[in-house]
Amino acid sequence: MNEISLDGCTPTPLACYLKALGMLRLLSGKYPGTRGFWRNDRFVLRTELDRDAIEHFFLFDYEPTPLVAPWGARSGFYEGAPERTAREALSRIEASDKKQLQNFRKVVQLVRNTLQRHGIREKATDEKKLELLRICRSELPDDLLDWLDTCYVLTGEDRKFPPLLGTGGNEGSGSYVSGFAQQIAACIVDRQHDAALSAALFNSILSDTAVDQTPGHFSPVDAGGLNASVGFEDNRARVNPWDYILALEGAVVFAGAAVRRNADDPAGVMSYPFTVRAVGAGSGSLSQGDIEKKPRGELWMPLWSQPATYAEVRALMAEGRVALGKQPARDALDFVRAVQHLGGYRGIKSFQRFGLLMRSGKAYLATPLSRVEVNDEPRSRWLDDLDKNRWLERFRQFAKGENTANRFPILCKRLEDKLFAFSAREPSKAETQSLLVLLGEIQSALSSSQRAREATRPVPELSEHWVIAADDGSTAFRIAKALAGISKGLLPLRTQLFPLQYKRDQWMTPDASEQVRFHVGQKGRLTDTLCALLAHRLWLAEKLVMRDKPLASPSGATLEDINAFLRDGNMDERIAALMPGLALCDIPHDAEHSSGTGVVPAAFALLKLCLTPDRILHSLKLLPEGDRLPVAQGMLAQLASGNQGNRAVTAAWRRLRASGLAPIFSQNALPSLNGIGTRRAAAALLIPLRYGATAALARSVVKLAESKTETA
Numbered sequence: 001m002n003e004i005s006l007d008g009c010t011p012t013p014l015a016c017y018l019k020a021l022g023m024l025r026l027l028s029g030k031y032p033g034t035r036g037f038w039r040n041d042r043f044v045l046r047t048e049l050d051r052d053a054i055e056h057f058f059l060f061d062y063e064p065t066p067l068v069a070p071w072g073a074r075s076g077f078y079e080g081a082p083e084r085t086a087r088e089a090l091s092r093i094e095a096s097d098k099k100q101l102q103n104f105r106k107v108v109q110l111v112r113n114t115l116q117r118h119g120i121r122e123k124a125t126d127e128k129k130l131e132l133l134r135i136c137r138s139e140l141p142d143d144l145l146d147w148l149d150t151c152y153v154l155t156g157e158d159r160k161f162p163p164l165l166g167t168g169g170n171e172g173s174g175s176y177v178s179g180f181a182q183q184i185a186a187c188i189v190d191r192q193h194d195a196a197l198s199a200a201l202f203n204s205i206l207s208d209t210a211v212d213q214t215p216g217h218f219s220p221v222d223a224g225g226l227n228a229s230v231g232f233e234d235n236r237a238r239v240n241p242w243d244y245i246l247a248l249e250g251a252v253v254f255a256g257a258a259v260r261r262n263a264d265d266p267a268g269v270m271s272y273p274f275t276v277r278a279v280g281a282g283s284g285s286l287s288q289g290d291i292e293k294k295p296r297g298e299l300w301m302p303l304w305s306q307p308a309t310y311a312e313v314r315a316l317m318a319e320g321r322v323a324l325g326k327q328p329a330r331d332a333l334d335f336v337r338a339v340q341h342l343g344g345y346r347g348i349k350s351f352q353r354f355g356l357l358m359r360s361g362k363a364y365l366a367t368p369l370s371r372v373e374v375n376d377e378p379r380s381r382w383l384d385d386l387d388k389n390r391w392l393e394r395f396r397q398f399a400k401g402e403n404t405a406n407r408f409p410i411l412c413k414r415l416e417d418k419l420f421a422f423s424a425r426e427p428s429k430a431e432t433q434s435l436l437v438l439l440g441e442i443q444s445a446l447s448s449s450q451r452a453r454e455a456t457r458p459v460p461e462l463s464e465h466w467v468i469a470a471d472d473g474s475t476a477f478r479i480a481k482a483l484a485g486i487s488k489g490l491l492p493l494r495t496q497l498f499p500l501q502y503k504r505d506q507w508m509t510p511d512a513s514e515q516v517r518f519h520v521g522q523k524g525r526l527t528d529t530l531c532a533l534l535a536h537r538l539w540l541a542e543k544l545v546m547r548d549k550p551l552a553s554p555s556g557a558t559l560e561d562i563n564a565f566l567r568d569g570n571m572d573e574r575i576a577a578l579m580p581g582l583a584l585c586d587i588p589h590d591a592e593h594s595s596g597t598g599v600v601p602a603a604f605a606l607l608k609l610c611l612t613p614d615r616i617l618h619s620l621k622l623l624p625e626g627d628r629l630p631v632a633q634g635m636l637a638q639l640a641s642g643n644q645g646n647r648a649v650t651a652a653w654r655r656l657r658a659s660g661l662a663p664i665f666s667q668n669a670l671p672s673l674n675g676i677g678t679r680r681a682a683a684a685l686l687i688p689l690r691y692g693a694t695a696a697l698a699r700s701v702v703k704l705a706e707s708k709t710e711t712a
Helices: 014-030 051-061 081-095 099-117 126-139 142-151 176-189 194-202 241-251 288-292 310-318 332-341 382-399 407-423 429-447 450-455 464-470 475-484 526-543 559-567 572-583 602-610 614-619 635-640 644-658 678-684 691-701 704-711
Strands: 002-006 035-039 042-047 153-155 158-160 257-259 269-271 297-304 348-360 363-373
Touching: 014 035, 014 042, 014 051, 014 241, 014 297, 014 310, 035 297, 051 194, 081 099, 081 176, 099 126, 099 176, 126 142, 126 153, 126 158, 176 194, 176 241, 194 241, 297 310, 297 332, 297 363, 332 348, 332 407, 382 407, 382 450, 382 464, 407 429, 429 450, 429 464, 429 572, 475 559, 475 572, 526 572, 526 635, 526 678, 559 602, 559 678, 559 691, 602 635, 602 644, 602 678, 602 691, 614 691, 635 644, 635 678
Parallel strands: none
Antiparallel strands: 002 042, 035 042, 153 158, 257 269, 297 348, 348 363
């Protein structure tokens, strides 16, 4: 077997990709052992033929598929000016005695007889076109069904046109079948372009081999038009005739089918191999503006690296409808996520995306977008948490709906871009953090819009895998994570940050007059937000008669973290950005419980110990089982107002002594918060500590050893 690299068959433009499929399909008809695959962006044939034999086959043995579309005005079957070139081409084919065209002549005559028998003498109107399409499917030869399925799909009482061939073999005012007949007449009947075949297959450098023929949307660079090349002239569309012929032969590999998208979809919805709705994600070429121009969709052309027969490639295309979970992939974002879950799907190593976009006036062009690599190992599924309650689907529908506030399409585009990129690879720590920050922004935007809350649910609770994937071990992340995990399951922080129902991922109803208000929101500066959250949590604990302070978290900060927060506000912006997104997550328990090597100011330690949940104090043997350490009356208000006369620290000292803890300081020698802003100190009191950090903090301000000795 020979391996022949076809330098003229590349993944882009679309015409060259289809040309590769066309060659494999046609050669396999006579040489069934022929195989093809992609290597270094070239299509490679594994065949018994050499280069000269391949050229000889197409020049002398190739039997063109009779691509006809009698439902079109320029199909060549009707009288009239638009029909002249196609009609003349069909006449030349019918008049030829070449054996290669025997089947083509037979089908053309069969179409003429069918039209005459049904009394059809002119292009069918839109009202009668459906009837003609049904006639073609029922009366034309079975070996044309693949071509017909490539052009149109019958769905109940309607028809749909798959995007690969425009509107049933037409593209705007042009006709693919007319162009095909003209080039077959020129290349096979008249043998005018033998030299062009070598250029089409092997990219041979020859004299000009192009002819005046629009390539449709298959090859934007050859489409011509204003500014299509250097200069200011209106350049005519020109294309290698063999490129055109073989691209249309390759299009036959694709066939549409009417399938039920889901059980509650009463009508058949067109499904087409590796074809989905376009989204403005994963490529700078496809902008929101392009989406607004109503693209026909996206084609995802598979590139496989192992030699495959035409039958195997045909089966791949026939099954080219992947599902995301139980739902078919509807758009490009669904598709990339679904494929990555499958790992090396059918040996495919990558997909070349094409967007069928309105680019040249009102003409659609198959614009190459990104190349999507497929990993052999399925990607992590933690991103699928966003599919809970169909949240992602509903949010995207809302964001792209009419009269939606501008911020939602922008947020949606940012989210799609990130999900598209992360579906194909594992995101870095920084990238996962940026996604969490974005989800926090989306949740905030949704919660501030009554219309959005009516159309969508809140962002669903995310698994701990999100936190693990984002955790970079930084002080800012540790503090944000500790805050986000406060009282999970009892009074989740997200119910304070966003207007959510208590313990439920649903929006708070407008009529909440008989309910306790949990929502506080963010107050601008981080210190203001944390102070408001802390004060409200303590009020809720009293209002709801909670048995303990709702300030515990499965994750905590170290003493070094608290010191850094108290001394410097440079982390505030980062913590404020991370906290809402992390509050959407299930925060995992710390694997590390040590306190670290730092210490905190003694005055702050007294204040913090006074707000430590009782169960932690019980565990540390600082407080007898069954005893409570109530919050010092007025302590937070005194601290927030400036801690005049060290009153807040004094209140904490008294509360500790009254509860049986023995501070190492006398009342006349209490430490102060020298150099630390009282507002910042109050905010830091909300930050949960690691278990070991709480123990170290307690040892620094209370007489643990003496208390145990006296008790003994």
